[in-house]
Amino acid sequence: xxxxMATTSSHATSLTAVAASTVLAATTxxxxxxxxxxxxxxxxxxxxxxACIVESMPPENAVKLIQENLNDISDDALIKLVRQLNxxxxxxxxxxxxxxxxxxxxxxxxxxxxxxxxxxVPKVRFGKTELQMPIVTCGGMRFQHTWMPDHLPISASxxxxxxxxxQNNMVEVxxxxxxxxxxxxxxxxxxxxxxxxxxxxxxxxxDNGEITREDFILQTKIPTVEKRADFETNFERSWKxxxxxxYIDLLSFWVVSTEDQVEWALxxxxxxxxxxxxxxxxxxxxxxxxxxxxxxxxxxxxLINSEKFSYVNIHYHYFGSYxxxxxxxxxxxx
Numbered sequence: 001x002x003x004x005m006a007t008t009s010s011h012a013t014s015l016t017a018v019a020a021s022t023v024l025a026a027t028t029x030x031x032x033x034x035x036x037x038x039x040x041x042x043x044x045x046x047x048x049x050x051a052c053i054v055e056s057m058p059p060e061n062a063v064k065l066i067q068e069n070l071n072d073i074s075d076d077a078l079i080k081l082v083r084q085l086n087x088x089x090x091x092x093x094x095x096x097x098x099x100x101x102x103x104x105x106x107x108x109x110x111x112x113x114x115x116x117x118x119x120x121v122p123k124v125r126f127g128k129t130e131l132q133m134p135i136v137t138c139g140g141m142r143f144q145h146t147w148m149p150d151h152l153p154i155s156a157s158x159x160x161x162x163x164x165x166x167q168n169n170m171v172e173v174x175x176x177x178x179x180x181x182x183x184x185x186x187x188x189x190x191x192x193x194x195x196x197x198x199x200x201x202x203x204x205x206x207d208n209g210e211i212t213r214e215d216f217i218l219q220t221k222i223p224t225v226e227k228r229a230d231f232e233t234n235f236e237r238s239w240k241x242x243x244x245x246x247y248i249d250l251l252s253f254w255v256v257s258t259e260d261q262v263e264w265a266l267x268x269x270x271x272x273x274x275x276x277x278x279x280x281x282x283x284x285x286x287x288x289x290x291x292x293x294x295x296x297x298x299x300x301x302x303l304i305n306s307e308k309f310s311y312v313n314i315h316y317h318y319f320g321s322y323x324x325x326x327x328x329x330x331x332x333x334x
Contacts, residue, residue: 061096062103069107077110120181127311129288131217131249133184138177140187140194143170147192151237161193162200174201178211186313188221188254189234195220195241202245213245221254221292224261224273231273239285251277251286252313256303257295265291266306274308 066073066081073081084106088094094102113119126133145166148155161167174185185202187194202218205211220242222234235251242248253273256265264273280286290311293300304312 062100065100065103065107069111072111072114073107074110081106081110123181127288127290127309129250129310131288133217134182136182137184137186138173138182140185140198141191143173144192144194144197149190150193150196156193158196161196167197167200170197171201171204174198175205175210178205178215183215184217184219186219186221186250188252189238190223190254195238199241199245217249218242218245219250219252220248221252224253224256224265224291226260226264228271228273228276232276235276235280239280243285247284248286250288250290250311251280253277253289253291253309256291256293257299259299262295262299262302265303266308 062085070078085099085103088102089099108115121134121136123132123134125131143166145161145164146156150158177183177185185198187198189195198218202211202216206213220238222231222238225231225234238248253265256262267274269275274289277286277289281289288310290309290313291303292313293303294315300312300314303309
């Protein structure tokens with residue numbers, strides 16, 4: 001259901017408290033331009049709108065434009081769209097024509113799939129792997145039934161997780177990603193039930209004949225630890241889940257950030273964790289070895305310059321970077 005939002009004009013005051021009270025009163029109502037929309041429960045009654053909201057609506061044509069395209073706008077996109085309209089209504093003295101044009105542009109952006117049904121996310125070479133990687137990929141940190149590690153006795157059983165409503169969502173997420181060319185799926189050993197659920201979704205689509213093993217790139221990450229035995233224990237837990245796929249495309253040393261973790265990752269010798277990873281690579285269990293990091297620039301470059309890895313996952317934020325803060329030392333990571 002659509003989240004409750006209110007669009008206001010330049011003279012309107014903040015409607016946060018009003019919107020919140022309306023949500024509580026109507027329970028599942030969604031407020032947009034003077035109307036409550038219910039995609040799943042159209043017959044649910046709602047309370048009358050507060051007068052301050054009714055009096056501060058944007059132009060009728062802008063409201064109508066959103067209404068006409070509502071079924072093609074995702075919940076997430078609608079929230080962003082209305083928030084932007086709310087901002088421009090309250091922070092700028094836009095004319096009705098300007099607001100209508102802004103609404104039109106936002107709606108066109110939110111409904112891009114309808115206008116480009118055959119769109120495919122572009123791909124580029126990924127590190128030294130020679131894999132063609134979509135420039136937008138699907139990370140699995142937040143899709144899981146539970147954060148509880150799957151190897152603990154108190155964890156939800158695999159059958160429970162795979163029968164959950166969240167698993168149905170997972171299958172649809174993977175299906176829609178593949179439809180637009182997002183074929184890289186990334187998870188990790190400590191992302192709760194993420195590995196189990198991702199594997200379940202991929203297997204379901206393969207069993208249905210919708211995809212083959214070659215249609216996707218699978219990545220998982222193993223915690224960077226000091227002892228090889230501990231590293232092997234974690235990998236075997238992941239391999240038990242993914243082994244029927246034949247191989248894992250990308251295996252990452254997870255969160256190589258501190259000086260100690262860098263030393264453990266680069267250490268040589270039969271008892272090193274790198275030696276274990278290279279052995280799995282020779283066995284064909286994994287294709288490429290890389291690392292992820294929250295570390296400083298100097299530590300990241302130390303790992304890259306070692307030439308031991310084929311790729312790196314670095315956190316980069318579109319608005320402001322977690323690592324490239326613009327400081328004189330270029331270190332970041334604060």
